[in-house]
Amino acid sequence: MPPKGKKYCCICSNYRGKIVEKKSVTLHRFPTNDRVRRVWIQRCRLIRSDYKESKYNLLCSVHFVGSCGPSVAHTIPSIFPNKTFKTSCLEEVILNEDLDQGKCAKTSVEQPFVESNYPIHHDGENGHDNTFKSSESVLDVSLSLNDYAGLPSPIHKSTYRHQYTQSVIDTRSIGTQTDEVRSPIFSTRSTQTEITKSDGSSQVNLPVLTYEDICSDDQKLLFYTGIPSKDMFEAVFDEIKEDATSRTTRKGGKYSGTSGRPRSLRLIDEFLIVLMRLRLGLLLEDLAARFCISVTTCGDVFNQWIDYLDSQLSFLIMWPSREVVDSNMPQVFKDKFPATRVIIDCTEIRTETPSSLQLKSLMYSDYKSHMTWKSLVGISPDGHVTFISDLWCGSISDKQITKETGLVELCEPGDAIMADKGFTIADLTTPRGVRLIIPPFKKKSVKFSKRDVQQTKDIANVRIHVERQMERIKNFRILQGVMPITMSKRASKVWRLCAKLTNLQPPLVLDK
Template sequence: MFPTETGANKTFQPTLLDEDVGDDDDGDTVNDDLDLELSNDDSIQPQLSFVSPSGHAIDTSVHLHDYCMGPVLQPQNQSFRCCDTQTENNCAVMEVQTEESFQGKTADFSSQTEHSTRDFGVQCHLPILTYDDVKYNGDLVSFYTGIPYRVVFEALFDEIKDEAEVRTSRRKLNYKDSDGGRPRTLSVLDEFFMVLMRLRLGLLFEDLGTRFCISTSQCSDIVERWINYLHVQLSFLVQWPSRELVKNNMPKQFKEKYSNTRIIIDCTEIYSETSSSLSLKSLMYSDYKSHMTHKMLVGISPNGVVTFVSDCWVGCTSDKKLTEKCGLLDLLEEGDAIMVGKGFTITDLTTPRGIHPIIPPFKQKGKQFSKRDVLLTKDIASLRIHVERQMERIKNFRILHVNIPITQSRRISKVFKICTYLKNLWPPLVQ
C-alpha cells in the first residue's frame, strides 16, 4: 500500500458519490455518468483501488499504461491475497495519491478495444559509428580504414565478403561445423570496418566496444577472427612479379643506371613490451633501437610497390641473417640485381647465385671518399629512399606505434602483413 497522509494532512481517496441508472433507447441499462471526487470521511463512502481484472499488480500496471485509456475500478473488499507473506508485501494495491488525477474527470472505457494490443520490436543498441556514416566522405574513409577511397574499400569488401560471412561467424566452431555459438551482433560490413579502425587508429578494445555497443570480450573475439581471416584472404595484394613485368614498369631513373634492379629491400623494427624472462630479453633487444623490438624485412619493386614482406623476427637478428633466412634469395633469378643498404653485407650470399648486390661504397679507415664514391652513394641513396617512404606508409597504421604486448607476439606477423597488404591499395610511390 502506498502511504496515505492523515491528521493535519488530508487523506485523498477516490469515492463513488453518485450513480445514475437509466434506460437508453434500446431498453438496455447503462451508466450515464461516473463522477469521482475526493472525500475526507472514510465511513461514508467505500474505498476503491486500482487492480486489473485478473487481480495481479503487474497486470494492473500494464492496464494503467498506454494499453487502455481509463482505469479499471473495483471495490477494495474484492482485492486479492498473495500466496505467501513475502509476495504479499511486494504486491501492494495501488491507490490514488493526488487530487488532480481524478477531480473533474469522467471514466471512459469506450476506447479500450483499440488499445488492447501493441506490437513491440526487438530492442537493441545501434553502433555509434558505422561505415554508412563516413562512406560519403573520402577523407574519413581513409582516416578510419587506411584505404584510400570509398570505391576501393567497397571493391575489396565485395571480394572477401562471401567467405567472411562464414569464416568470421561465432556460430561456427570450425569451417565445416555450423552448430553452436552466438548469432552475429554487428553486420559483416561493420565488423570489417571495426577491425580496420583497430589497425588504422590503434584503438583499445574498450573504446571499440563502446563505439559499436558490444562488450570488450566480444570485440576482442571479432578482431581475432578477422585478423586470422584477412591474413590469408588479402595475401593476393602482395605478389612476386616476373622480371618482364618489373622492367616494363621501371621508372626512368632506374633504367638509366640500374636497369637490372629486381627489388629494393630494407628492415624495419617495431617496439615490444619488455619480457620478464632474461633469455627473451637478450633475444629481443635491438642495439639499433636500444629497446625490445620485432624485426621485419620489406622489399619493393623499382616503382615502389611492395613485392615481399617477411615474418617477424626478434630484434637481435642481423640484416644479413634475416635476408638469408626469410626466403627472398630463393625468389631471385640469376642476373637480377638487389639494392640494399650498408648493413646488408650479403655479397657472400648473392655472388654464388649470380645475383648482383647494389650497395653504397664503404669508407676505408683513414681515407676519404673519392669523388666517384660520393656520386655513387648519392645515386643509390636517391633511389633507395623509396623503400623508406613505403615503410613510413605502412607505419601510418597506428597499431604499430605502441609497444606490442607480449601476449600478442604470435599475432604481430599477421598484423604487420595485413597493414602491408592494405598499403598496396594506394597508388605507386614512383609513377
C-alpha cells in the first residue's frame, strides 16, 4: 500500500516516489502552452473515457520516453498501460481542435516544436513568441512555460555561472513544473556546459558548486574550506599553483595538462575539493556528484593533492626563534611565565579496528576505550601551532611520544615547556637546561598549599589555549567520528594539513 498523503497520476495508479523499473516516479503538471496542453488532454481522453480536465491533474514520468518525464525531445506522453503512441513530440501530431463539443475540425500538422535544439514558447493569449537561448538555465525555461510566473524579466534571469557559456540545456522537466522543487546547489543532476580553462582544454560538465560561488562571502568560504577570507585563499593558491599542474598528476599523465587525458576540473576547483573534504568531511561519492566527476577521479584528486600540499604548505607551521616568541607574547605570559617557549598536549583521533591482533593491541587507547591515533601538538604563547607530530598508535604514552618526536631538542637552555601533569618529562628537559611548567602534584595526606592552588589556577588559565587550538583542528570534520583504516597511509598528512590551515585563522590569544 502506498503511504498516506501521496499524490497520484491522473491516468494510472503510480504515485510520487514509487519505484518503477528501478526509477523513482515523478509527477508533472500539465503545461500552460495551449497547444501542448491540448495534446496531453487529448491523449488522456483516448486512454480514459471518463477523464475530466482539472488544474490539479498530474501525469507521472512513466508515460514519457525513458520514464524521465517530459523533455525537449519528447514533449508529450506516449506510453500508456494499453496503448503506445508512435510520436512523442509535437511534430506531425494530429490534434482535434474541439474535443469537448465532439466536433471534428480540420486536422493540422503541428509546426516543429524544437528549433535549433531549444524549445519555443507560443503564448496564444498575449501573443508572445520567445525562443530560449543557450544562456538561459533550466529554471528560466521552466518559469517561462508556466503561467503563474509570466515571462521573466531579463534582469532576473538566472546567471548560474557568470563566467561560463552554457551550451546545452538539461532535457528533463522542460515545459512543465515538477511536483518537487530541489535546490540547484545540492542537485545531483549535472548541467551540460563547456568552459575553457587556462591550459586550453575544455570542461564539459560544469560542477554544481565552484570557487566563484563561495568566494564573495567570507562566512561561506570559511564554512566550506576553513580559510577565513578570499584574499587569504587566493594567496595560498598563488603559492601552490605553479607546481600543482606537474605534481598533482597520476602515472601515465591522466591528469596532466600537457600530455594524456586533460584534467576533469580546473586547478582551483581541485584545490576546493580537497579543502571541502577536509573541512566538511564529505564522502567521495558526494564530492563526485557535486563536481560532476567519477568517484575514482575524485579519490585520485584528493590523494595527489594531499601528498602535494603536505610538502608545499610546510611553511605554515614553523618553529619560531626565541626573539619571535618574545615579541608576540601576550601580557599574561609576560607577567607570570615569560620563559615559555611552547605549550604542549596530546590528542587522539578515533579510527577503525585493524584486522591484525598486534595492531589492535598497539592502537587501543585506554583513555578513549577505542582504536585511536595519537599526536603531539605544540603552540606558541600567542596560540599559533608551532609543532605538530605525525600520528602514532593510540597506546603510546605522552612521555614516549615527546621523546620520539624530538620536541625537547628544539628548545634552547633557559626556555620553558608548559604541559599537563601527564608529561613527566623532567628527565628529558633538565639535562638540556629547559624548565618544565606543570601543575604541582598532591602528596599523600597533605593538602594543597595556597601557593600550589594559585599555581594550578595560573597554569590552567593559560594552558587552556592548547585545548582550544586542538578544537580548531578537529573542527575539520574529516577528523571527527571514526577515520577509515584505509586512510592510514595519508592519515598523518591529513592531520598535519588540517593543523596548518588553522594557522590561517585569526589569532587564538588576544593580548588585551
